[in-house]
Amino acid sequence: MSSLKDQKQQFVSDLLGGSLKEIYSIVGVSIASLFTFKILAQVLGNNNNGVLYIIHDLYFNVFLLVCSVTIYSNNILFMYKALGAASLLLFIVSLFVVKKTPKTQKPNVELLTPKSFVTAYRSHMLILTNIAILAVDFHVFPRRFAKVETWGTSIMDMGVGSFVFSMGVVNSRSLIKQNLSGSNTKKTQFSATSYFKLLISNTKKSMPMLVLGVIRLISVKGLEYQEHVTEYGIHWNFFITIGFLPIFIAILDPLFNLIPRFLVASLISVVYEIALCQGGLLKFILTSENRLDNILTMNKEGMFSFFGYLSIFIYGQSFGPFVLTNKPTYNNLISFTNTTKKSLLTVTTTTGLLITTVIYQLAFNIINESSYFHNVSRRLANLPYVLMIVAYNAFFLLCYNLIENFFGSNNTGSKILDSTNKNGLVFFLIGNLMTGLVNLTINTLECDNKLATIIIMGYATILVSITYLMNEYKIYIKI
Numbered sequence: 001m002s003s004l005k006d007q008k009q010q011f012v013s014d015l016l017g018g019s020l021k022e023i024y025s026i027v028g029v030s031i032a033s034l035f036t037f038k039i040l041a042q043v044l045g046n047n048n049n050g051v052l053y054i055i056h057d058l059y060f061n062v063f064l065l066v067c068s069v070t071i072y073s074n075n076i077l078f079m080y081k082a083l084g085a086a087s088l089l090l091f092i093v094s095l096f097v098v099k100k101t102p103k104t105q106k107p108n109v110e111l112l113t114p115k116s117f118v119t120a121y122r123s124h125m126l127i128l129t130n131i132a133i134l135a136v137d138f139h140v141f142p143r144r145f146a147k148v149e150t151w152g153t154s155i156m157d158m159g160v161g162s163f164v165f166s167m168g169v170v171n172s173r174s175l176i177k178q179n180l181s182g183s184n185t186k187k188t189q190f191s192a193t194s195y196f197k198l199l200i201s202n203t204k205k206s207m208p209m210l211v212l213g214v215i216r217l218i219s220v221k222g223l224e225y226q227e228h229v230t231e232y233g234i235h236w237n238f239f240i241t242i243g244f245l246p247i248f249i250a251i252l253d254p255l256f257n258l259i260p261r262f263l264v265a266s267l268i269s270v271v272y273e274i275a276l277c278q279g280g281l282l283k284f285i286l287t288s289e290n291r292l293d294n295i296l297t298m299n300k301e302g303m304f305s306f307f308g309y310l311s312i313f314i315y316g317q318s319f320g321p322f323v324l325t326n327k328p329t330y331n332n333l334i335s336f337t338n339t340t341k342k343s344l345l346t347v348t349t350t351t352g353l354l355i356t357t358v359i360y361q362l363a364f365n366i367i368n369e370s371s372y373f374h375n376v377s378r379r380l381a382n383l384p385y386v387l388m389i390v391a392y393n394a395f396f397l398l399c400y401n402l403i404e405n406f407f408g409s410n411n412t413g414s415k416i417l418d419s420t421n422k423n424g425l426v427f428f429l430i431g432n433l434m435t436g437l438v439n440l441t442i443n444t445l446e447c448d449n450k451l452a453t454i455i456i457m458g459y460a461t462i463l464v465s466i467t468y469l470m471n472e473y474k475i476y477i478k479i
Helices: 004-011 020-044 051-068 076-097 116-135 155-181 192-222 238-251 261-278 281-286 300-323 349-369 383-407 415-422 424-441 449-472
Strands: none
Touching: 020 051, 020 076, 020 116, 020 155, 020 383, 051 076, 051 116, 051 415, 051 449, 116 155, 116 383, 116 415, 116 424, 116 449, 155 238, 155 300, 155 383, 192 238, 192 424, 238 300, 261 281, 261 300, 261 383, 281 300, 300 349, 300 383, 349 383, 415 424, 415 449, 424 449
């Protein structure tokens, strides 16, 4: 008779994933939910502190996301029909209830202010990711949504890559500020002093996350918590991957001063793919016999997939110049500048997202259908996986942007989304801690679907409540 730990490990092992079409349709519920939420918000008015407002915020931006990956995962069309009918009805009501006010444009638009669609995109991604990391331990969460063993696609595989991509997008805000301050005017001139200062600074920034990675390692080993070795290795984990990103970004800084970031990301992915397919690295990573040979083989998935995640992070950074700014800057489709001259590569946010969505979707489909490349693999973070993540996030950023264009860009209207975005990494960290607590407290494999859904909704409610209260008391923790 196998132990409970072995049963739980087997529950998330040897999985094959599902179709990309289904992944898009499941995650698309967040778009439909936000659209309906915003229409209802218009009908209810601007009192987003009332109990009714908070309840409908929680329902549309949390509970419906839980339902989409649990009890309605096999009937997702019903959710779209229900949300579509609700949106239509609320829209008709709004025609009679909502007072129309003429739109006024501010003559002087600041270049860099928070954008509601980026907040909604990032917060929904964080909420759905945290829901999945607990839900995966219950039967109510379909196995095709859980991380695949080696080849294939799933919602959780998409979530981990999207987390890194969104970090890259948000991180580019500091790069834009550097350009605005004029500190990057002589960026083509290499300075050893500045380079080492940046390297030291980014290393210091990485330390909290690396420490968290070590703490997680010790906790998992000490509590004999279930772990999936082929995901990152014996010692490596996702926190360590995130921790090393700023260090490598600093190492590559001279290259960024010469080449657009999307080209650097492409170069890293292509070289890594060549090493996998032509250099024997693929066989080395997938061979189980060498697992205990040395520290490298013990953590080969984490160490080598890092290059794929690094590429995803840099691709995310490349979106910043046209996603985060409020007015087009020169060549913003490919570079960071602080001038507003026009060129063929100077685009608005919507145009930039439309162009990148088409380009990356085409690139992914061409490579994914080619016989020269292997299938998508989150375990390897290979080129098809990287392009899939970028294409997916470009598409959903475009969808959120179109919603913002339709309703206006003052704010999301959601206290939950705003507070989740402001403490994103804390939200993710607490989610991991609570997931461990739930797993150590109850046998998730014995819970029926109804009880499992109630537990997951309670967990999600506690999570968003913590960041909600932190936001109310102006507590923001940057890790």
